[in-house]
Every structure is written in C-alpha cells, then in structure tokens.
Amino acid sequence: MQLGVIGLGRMGQIVVDRSLEAGHDVVAFDLDDEAVESAADAGATPAESVADLAATLGDDKRVWLMVPAGKAVDATLDDLDPHLDSDDVVVDGGNSHFERSLERAEACSAAYLDCGTSGGPASAEEGFSLMIGGPQWAYDELVPVFDAVATGPAGHDRMGPEGSGHYVKMVHNGVEYALMQAYGEGFELLADGRYDLDLETVARTWNNGAVIRSWLLELCEEAFELEGSDLGDVEDYIAGGSTGTWTVQESLEQEVPIPLIYQALAERFDSRNEGRFSRRLANRLRYGFGRHEVARQDD
Numbered sequence: 001m002q003l004g005v006i007g008l009g010r011m012g013q014i015v016v017d018r019s020l021e022a023g024h025d026v027v028a029f030d031l032d033d034e035a036v037e038s039a040a041d042a043g044a045t046p047a048e049s050v051a052d053l054a055a056t057l058g059d060d061k062r063v064w065l066m067v068p069a070g071k072a073v074d075a076t077l078d079d080l081d082p083h084l085d086s087d088d089v090v091v092d093g094g095n096s097h098f099e100r101s102l103e104r105a106e107a108c109s110a111a112y113l114d115c116g117t118s119g120g121p122a123s124a125e126e127g128f129s130l131m132i133g134g135p136q137w138a139y140d141e142l143v144p145v146f147d148a149v150a151t152g153p154a155g156h157d158r159m160g161p162e163g164s165g166h167y168v169k170m171v172h173n174g175v176e177y178a179l180m181q182a183y184g185e186g187f188e189l190l191a192d193g194r195y196d197l198d199l200e201t202v203a204r205t206w207n208n209g210a211v212i213r214s215w216l217l218e219l220c221e222e223a224f225e226l227e228g229s230d231l232g233d234v235e236d237y238i239a240g241g242s243t244g245t246w247t248v249q250e251s252l253e254q255e256v257p258i259p260l261i262y263q264a265l266a267e268r269f270d271s272r273n274e275g276r277f278s279r280r281l282a283n284r285l286r287y288g289f290g291r292h293e294v295a296r297q298d299d
C-alpha cells in the first residue's frame with residue numbers, strides 16, 4: 001500500500017520505518033526539513049508540502065497524521081482537505097481530544113480514523129497498540145498498515161465509530177497516570193521505610209512473576225538502575241497532564257467516580273507548586289484553633 005505520513009517526529013518516524021519494513025511505499029512530509037531527509041534516508045519518498053504529498057499519492061489517498069494534537073492537526077487538515085474525496089482515508093494517530101476528532105471526521109472530505117497510539121518511542125522494535133475509531137470499511141482498508149505499525153494483528157482493533165479510538169486512548173492515559181502513581185507511592189514507602197533497600201532489586205524481583213509485574217514496572221527497574229535507588233538528581237516535577245485532565249472532565253460529565261486517576265492528576269499539578277497556599281493556610285489555621293506553633297519559612 002502507498003501511505004502518506006505527515007509529522008515525522010518521535011512517533012511518526014516509527015510509523016514510517018515500520019511501514020517501509022513491511023513493504024509499503026511511504027511518502028513523507030514534515031515542517032522540519034531534517035526530519036524529511038531522515039525519512040528519505042530510510043527509504044520514503046520526500047514531499048515538499050502537504051499538497052506535494054497529496055499529488056505524489058495519486059488516487060485512493062491513505063494519509064497518517066502524527067503531528068502534535070491541536071492546531072497542527074487542524075492546519076494539516078486545512079491543507080490536505082482540498083485534495084481529498086470520499087474514497088480517501090485519513091488517520092490521526094496523535095493524542096487528539098475525541099470530541100475534536102468527531103468534529104474533524106464530520107468536516108473531512110475523506111473517511112476519518114481517530115487512532116489512539118500507545119507504546120511511545122520505546123515501541124519502535126515491537127510496534128504500537130492502536131485503538132481505532134471510524135468507518136469499518138476505512139479500518140478494513142488500512143489493516144495492512146495497522147498490522148505493520150502495531151505489534152501485529154492483535155495490536156490493533158476498531159473500537160467503534162468516529163471518536164471512539166481517541167476516547168479509549170484518553171482513558172488509557174488516565175489509567176497510565178494512576179498506575180504510575182501507585183508504583184510511585186509503593187516505592188516511596190520502600191525508599192523512606194524501615195529497611196535500606198535497593199529498589200532496582202525490588203523492581204526486578206517484582207517483574208519476575210509478581211502479580212504487579214508490568215512494562216511500567218520494567219521502566220521503574222530501568223530508572224533505578226540508571227539513576228540509583230534515590231533517583232539521583234531527578235526533579236520533583238511532572239509535566240504533561242492534558243489527557244489526564246480530559247479523562248477527569250469526562251468522568252465528571254458521565255458521573256463515574258475515578259478517584260485514583262483524579263488523585264494522580266492532582267499530584268502532577270501539585271508537583272508544579274512550591275509552597276502550596278492551602279498547606280500554608282492549614283499551617284496557620286492550626287494556630288488559630290489550637291494555638292499550635294506556626295512553622296515559618298525561615299525556620
């Protein structure tokens with residue numbers, strides 16, 4: 001199959017490489033010329049613009065977007081849409097909000113597949129897990145590419161209609177936050193608890209047969225191996241948060257309680273605040289009602 005790929009960063013390059021490896025022809029475009037050159041070195045046909053990519057693809061265009069969620073997706077679709085018709089298929093493999101994907105699917109002249117992509121750059125060798133929403137025929141049409149980009153046939157499936165792929169990926173990320181929080185809390189207790197433990201040893205032992213073994217736990221093991229049991233100079237700061245915020249917003253709308261995911265998101269926000277106002281006020285209020293000593297910043 002001939003596939004256009006727009007967005008050749010950490011994730012898009014893997015879409016290109018794995019598609020080429022499986023014998024597909026790839027036409028590649030990115031705003032960054034170096035990224036296009038690198039895709040061309042790997043065997044893709046370079047494109048100078050979205051219009052050039054569309055012209056090179058000819059009829060029955062299949063185009064995979066792997067650009068940052070938000071404005072970049074809209075800008076790309078604005079450029080691409082005049083070249084599309086109803087036989088064509090566009091895949092958005094980024095972390096777009098499912099409601100934006102629904103709107104884009106409605107506005108797009110081609111069939112639109114919203115594709116939640118999990119595994120990250122570390123999955124270059126093994127392939128991704130792909131959660132796909134959109135018309136069945138378009139999914140069926142792209143199966144050879146999904147087989148290549150995912151871990152294999154079991155690594156992708158159609159979740160349901162438009163929006164459902166990004167909906168499932170949004171919830172996946174919420175679960176990711178909660179799992180990271182759970183591992184973090186367990187290791188924090190071990191780090192600050194009664195025994196002088198080597199946390200890499202703990203993680204490795206857990207990863208071999210324990211109920212809580214997982215890829216995230218393997219990444220914990222790797223982190224302790226490379227940074228040490230005390231995590232060295234790794235900062236107490238967690239970036240990101242958009243997909244977790246969407247998950248929590250959706251849980252409020254659906255009135256489904258997800259306290260663990262919410263708590264994990266709150267921990268992220270908390271990591272960005274030094275000297276939380278609420279904690280400082282609680283410190284002062286304890287003096288107000290109990291005449292407990294106020295801890296002062298210079299103490």
Ligand SMILES: NC(=O)C1=CN([C@@H]2O[C@H](COP(=O)(O)OP(=O)(O)OC[C@H]3O[C@@H](n4cnc5c(N)ncnc54)[C@H](O)[C@@H]3O)[C@@H](O)[C@H]2O)C=CC1
Nearest residue numbers: 007008009010011030031032066067068069072094095120
């Ligand atoms: N990095 C990760 O672990 C994961 C990322 N994702 C999602 O995949 C998408 C891509 O992420 P990454 O590859 O990590 O980002 P990245 O920042 O590594 O790459 C994005 C690429 O898109 C290009 N680009 C930006 N605007 C463009 C435009 N208008 N036209 C053409 N190219 C444009 C950039 O030059 C860059 O090469 C995002 O939506 C991200 O949330 C999904 C799962 C995991």
Ligand SMILES: O=C(CO)[C@H](O)[C@H](O)COP(=O)(O)O
Nearest residue numbers: 095118119240241242243244
């Ligand atoms: O989708 C992902 C992993 O599954 C991406 O790594 C995403 O960036 C993670 O979300 P956040 O930036 O909020 O941590």
